[in-house]
Amino acid sequence: MKKAFNIFMIAALAVITLAGCEKNTPENPIGNNCKLTNVDGSYNGTPEYNALITYEGDKIKxxxxxxxxxxxxxxxxxxxIKNNDAYSYDDEVLTLVGGRISKLxxxxxxxxxxxNAEGYLSKIESYEGNQLIEQTMLTYTNGNLTSSVSGDPDLFLxxxxxxxxxxxxxxxxxFLNTPHLNAYDTAIIGSYLGKLSNNQLVKSTTKNYLGTEVAPLSTVINTxxxxxxxxxxxxxxxHKSENTDAGGTTVTTINEKYTFTCN
Structure with a gap:
């Protein structure tokens, strides 16, 4: 399933190395010790994909x-980024400024x-042609992302x-640290998007609203x-996702196994 594979993709581009010990600050990549080379995934218990990753130096190839x-x-x-599958028709081009993505x-x-001044991603503006169609504002507390608000310019949705x-x-x-930053199914997580949260993400709750309505149209809980x-x-x-709307609750679960190759 393409969606499941895209969740993995976020892990793939983000990975450089893994440190083997805990520190008092978020861990940094160390040299070229271990690289993620295989991901085996299932969707709602059914085997769904097996992905292989190759590298050129310390970058995904x-x-x-x-x-x-x-x-x-x-x-x-x-x-x-080029994708040869039947669902992708355009290359995805990322422009970097100071080592961080400024444009996709x-x-x-x-x-x-x-x-922002501390180096965290604080806003995303999305355009179709020259028209602003969506903007997202991100808020941090004590080094962790605490909330985000997105919608059309008038916040109708x-x-x-x-x-x-x-x-x-x-x-x-x-990838479990910042899955919310996935954009257009592109794997662009890691230092390319500024500083990451200090701690490990375990849950997100998203509520979708219409206009000024107080009650959400739907709620999605990800663990x-x-x-x-x-x-x-x-x-x-x-990754377990529970989507609740007027029609009830739908639950999906993606399980992945990771293989690392270490020098």
């Missing part, structure tokens, strides 16, 4: 799932990214999300769990 191949090309201030372009759509974190320090290369191996590398991850 390709992600392959069956006949689908995603290729990353790097320039000084640009990353180009795909087809006729553009995302502009803004950062708006989405409010709150985030909960464990006491465990985050690893900057793991994230994971295990590590003896070396401190992530071994498994579970």
């Amino acid at each position: 390709t992600i392959t799932k069956g006949s689908e191949v995603i290729t990353y090309s790097y320039e000084t201030n640009r990353i180009t 372009e795909v087809g006729g759509y553009t995302n502009n990214y803004f950062y 708006r989405k409010v999300t709150t985030y909960e974190f464990s006491s465990e320090l985050s690893k900057p290369n793991f 994230y769990q994971y295990t590590k191996d003896a070396s401190g590398n992530f071994a498994t991850g579970t």
Whole structure:
């Protein structure tokens, strides 16, 4: 399933290395020790995908799932992502300023990214052509993302999300820390989007509203769990999503197993 694979993709681009010990500050990539090279995933208990990752130096070069191949090309201030599957028609181009993404372009759509003085992503503006169609504001407390509000410029349709974190320090290369930043199904998480939250994300609650209505049209609760191996590398991850609207509640679960290759 393409959606499930995209959740993995966030992990893939974010990963550089894994440190094997805990520190008093968020862990930083160390050299070129361990790289994520395989992800085996299931969707609601059914095996769904097996993805292979190759590297060029410390950067992702390709992600392959069956006949689908995603290729990353790097320039000084640009990353180009090509996908050969039947659902992707345009290259995705990321423009970098100071090592951080300032713009994402795909087809006729553009995302502009803004950062606060502390280096955290604080705003995303989305355009169709020259027309602003959505903007997202992000708020942080004590080094963790606590909420985001997104919607059209008039906030006729708006989405409010709150985030909960464990006491465990985050690893900057793991997708469970910032899945909310996925944009246009592009894997662009990690230092490319500024500073990450200090701790590990375990839950997010999103409520979708119409205009000034107090009661949400729908509510989506996402929970994230994971295990590590003896070396401190992530071994498994579970993402459970509960979507409740007028028609009831739908639950989906994605389970993944991770394989790291260490030098």
